[in-house]
Amino acid sequence: MTGVERIPILKIGDVLLASIQVDLQDRDVLALQEDLAEKISATGAHGVVLDISAVDIVDSFIGRMFATIAATSKLFDAHTVVVGMRPAVAITLVELGLTLGEVRTALDLEKGLAILAELGEQAPR
Amino acid sequence: MTNGTGRSDNLADLLRAGSTPLAARWVELAAAPLKGRLSVAELARELDELYAAILAGVASGSRDIQAEPYAEARALLGDLSRRRARAGFTPSETAIGVFALKQALFELVDRAEVGGGLPEVVAASQLLDGLGLWTFEAYAKAREEVIDEQAEQLLELTTPVVKLWDGVLAVPLVGTLDSARTQVVMEKLLESLVVTGAAHAIIDITGVLAVDTQVAQHLLKTVMAARLMGAECTISGIRPHIAQTIVGLGIEFGDITTKASLADALRHALRRSGVDVIAADGRR
Numbered sequence: 001m002t003g004v005e006r007i008p009i010l011k012i013g014d015v016l017l018a019s020i021q022v023d024l025q026d027r028d029v030l031a032l033q034e035d036l037a038e039k040i041s042a043t044g045a046h047g048v049v050l051d052i053s054a055v056d057i058v059d060s061f062i063g064r065m066f067a068t069i070a071a072t073s074k075l076f077d078a079h080t081v082v083v084g085m086r087p088a089v090a091i092t093l094v095e096l097g098l099t100l101g102e103v104r105t106a107l108d109l110e111k112g113l114a115i116l117a118e119l120g121e122q123a124p125r
Numbered sequence: 126m127t128n129g130t131g132r133s134d135n136l137a138d139l140l141r142a143g144s145t146p147l148a149a150r151w152v153e154l155a156a157a158p159l160k161g162r163l164s165v166a167e168l169a170r171e172l173d174e175l176y177a178a179i180l181a182g183v184a185s186g187s188r189d190i191q192a193e194p195y196a197e198a199r200a201l202l203g204d205l206s207r208r209r210a211r212a213g214f215t216p217s218e219t220a221i222g223v224f225a226l227k228q229a230l231f232e233l234v235d236r237a238e239v240g241g242g243l244p245e246v247v248a249a250s251q252l253l254d255g256l257g258l259w260t261f262e263a264y265a266k267a268r269e270e271v272i273d274e275q276a277e278q279l280l281e282l283t284t285p286v287v288k289l290w291d292g293v294l295a296v297p298l299v300g301t302l303d304s305a306r307t308q309v310v311m312e313k314l315l316e317s318l319v320v321t322g323a324a325h326a327i328i329d330i331t332g333v334l335a336v337d338t339q340v341a342q343h344l345l346k347t348v349m350a351a352r353l354m355g356a357e358c359t360i361s362g363i364r365p366h367i368a369q370t371i372v373g374l375g376i377e378f379g380d381i382t383t384k385a386s387l388a389d390a391l392r393h394a395l396r397r398s399g400v401d402v403i404a405a406d407g408r409r
Contacts, residue, residue, distance in 0.1 A: 082353075087318075089353075106355035107318065107324060107354060107356060108355075111324065
């Protein structure tokens with residue numbers, strides 16, 4: 001049994017960036033959720049970017065992860081943007097009937113950060 | 126029925142002796158149902174060749190049309206059937222070309238102008254039945270080839286993804302949408318979004334003649350998938366009667382933006398990306 005894969009969470013300004021470069025196991029997802037919650041709480045970040053451009057395969061559990069992370073972040077008044085979703089992943093999620101709810105999406109990291117900046121302007125704190 | 130070589134009939138002699146009246150009558154009978162769509166001279170040339178090939182096969186003594194001596198007859202018949210199939214003749218009109226020889230032969234034997242009796246007639250009948258079936262097979266195969274080619278051409282027609290503006294892609298859909306095609310369109314559009322980094326996509330269905338629940342479902346899925354990737358997708362060009370169908374079927378387009386025309390959709394996409402179209406003299 002291998003250990004839990006920890007996804008590094010980087011802080012850029014007041015945005016947290018989690019770039020997922022490996023195929024996620026369910027427990028990795030849970031670890032990421034925990035880590036993110038702690039990090040947002042500790043840093044007071046106003047945005048979370050999940051970069052999934054390297055993810056080829058998703059299942060319903062991972063699909064729900066996005067919504068869960070977004071809901072958690074929301075409690076800390078942080079917006080979540082999922083960036084770089086591949087076509088195959090998008091089709092899979094749609095076929096699974098999963099919508100991401102309140103999660104914003106962007107084609108790439110740059111656009112994702114632009115969305116967060118825009119959202120931050122709309123609701124100045 | 127024996128297909129062996131030791132068959133005791135004089136079919137070859139009969140065909141050889143009666144070749145002139147047989148060939149003439151054959152052409153006459155075969156030409157009748159074609160109703161002038163094929164010139165008699167052309168038909169006569171085809172059938173003369175075929176007659177020679179069949180005679181060569183019969184002369185070998187074999188009565189098995191799959192055997193080597195009939196290779197040429199089979200090839201000629203195959204070509205003939207393919208030509209007929211492509212020219213739009215019916216299967217009967219094609220097969221009559223072979224069966225007419227049978228009738229011509231029977232008439233000849235009946236008139237007793239040349240020697241020939243029951244063994245020859247049975248042998249000829251079996252042989253020509255076999256050749257007739259071969260014709261059917263070749264005809265069907267040719268028709269399948271035509272269908273395959275058309276299916277391929279249809280796929281080639283499959284929707285291009287065009288760039289309307291920086292960051293705005295459009296997919297003009299034309300014709301009938303089925304699951305396979307919509308899948309191709311969906312994948313192509315999403316791939317293009319990744320490659321071009323476009324934040325807007327317009328699916329134009331002006332050329333789509335009918336929308337049912339399944340097609341609508343596919344369109345919705347495409348829009349949802351594009352949205353998951355971070356692009357906004359607009360559907361444009363819904364025809365009046367399609368709009369009525371959609372409402373009648375109770376299909377919910379939800380919060381998906383729909384526009385009457387591609388132009389409206391483009392304007393919408395441009396506005397969303399912060400571009401406004403203004404005439405040179407300042408009028409909008």
